Amino acid sequence: MALQWTFVASFMYIEIAVVIILLLPFVSPGRWQKIFRSRLVSGVSAYSNIYFNVFIAILLLLFVDSIREVHKYTAPTEEVDLKHNPDAANLAMMKLFRAQRNFYISGFALFLWFIIRRLLTLINEEAKLAAQCQAYKKQAESATEAAKRLMEEKDNSVNKGKEDHEDLDPEEKNIAVKLDQTKEQLVKTKEELKKTKVDLETLKSQATSTNNEYDRLLKEHEKLQKQVDTESSKKDN
Numbered sequence: 001m002a003l004q005w006t007f008v009a010s011f012m013y014i015e016i017a018v019v020i021i022l023l024l025p026f027v028s029p030g031r032w033q034k035i036f037r038s039r040l041v042s043g044v045s046a047y048s049n050i051y052f053n054v055f056i057a058i059l060l061l062l063f064v065d066s067i068r069e070v071h072k073y074t075a076p077t078e079e080v081d082l083k084h085n086p087d088a089a090n091l092a093m094m095k096l097f098r099a100q101r102n103f104y105i106s107g108f109a110l111f112l113w114f115i116i117r118r119l120l121t122l123i124n125e126e127a128k129l130a131a132q133c134q135a136y137k138k139q140a141e142s143a144t145e146a147a148k149r150l151m152e153e154k155d156n157s158v159n160k161g162k163e164d165h166e167d168l169d170p171e172e173k174n175i176a177v178k179l180d181q182t183k184e185q186l187v188k189t190k191e192e193l194k195k196t197k198v199d200l201e202t203l204k205s206q207a208t209s210t211n212n213e214y215d216r217l218l219k220e221h222e223k224l225q226k227q228v229d230t231e232s233s234k235k236d237n
């Protein structure tokens with residue numbers, strides 16, 4: 001096996017091992033994200049796009065070369081006379097086998113490279129979603145606890161008020177009832193007073209507008225009276 005195909009085969013075996021490790025069920029996406037954010041991995045991942053594109057270019061070139069070799073060694077096997085040239089036929093078949101082997105190795109390595117990139121992206125996204133869900137869950141739990149605490153405080157205050165009323169004597173209960181009624185009447189009186197003030201302001205504004213209109217009409221009447229007087233004086237002359 002040539003050096004480049006040895007490299008591709010070794011790279012494919014490494015890819016298979018990486019895929020198996022990434023698919024381990026007991027390693028959570030959050031742990032993978034911590035590993036990816038470590039100093040060693042983050043230093044390498046800073047240039048991940050460059051590495052990815054370079055390896056794609058190399059694997060793609062080798063894949064195209066393997067296709068060329070398959071086409072190259074396919075034709076001679078059809079032209080070789082198996083009866084008179086058995087060694088040549090064996091040599092051609094061996095070269096065709098190697099070309100096909102290189103074709104499968106390079107194609108599978110290229111396919112696994114895309115699979116690894118996609119797996120890393122999905123693991124990172126799943127870790128982010130898990131962190132967001134955990135944060136939302138904590139917020140919901142804190143909001144629920146706050147709501148429960150407020151409801152308990154409200155219930156306690158209501159129960160305490162009821163207990164205070166129950167502990168009172170009949171006379172004190174009557175006084176408390178009258179006090180509540182007085183408070184209600186006071187609230188109603190305040191509302192009526194507020195309404196009366198609003199009505200009074202409305203009447204004041206209406207009276208002001210009426211006075212202004214009266215003054216305007218009075219001025220117009222004076223003007224008309226002056227005009228009539230001047231016309232009558234002219235006629236007398």
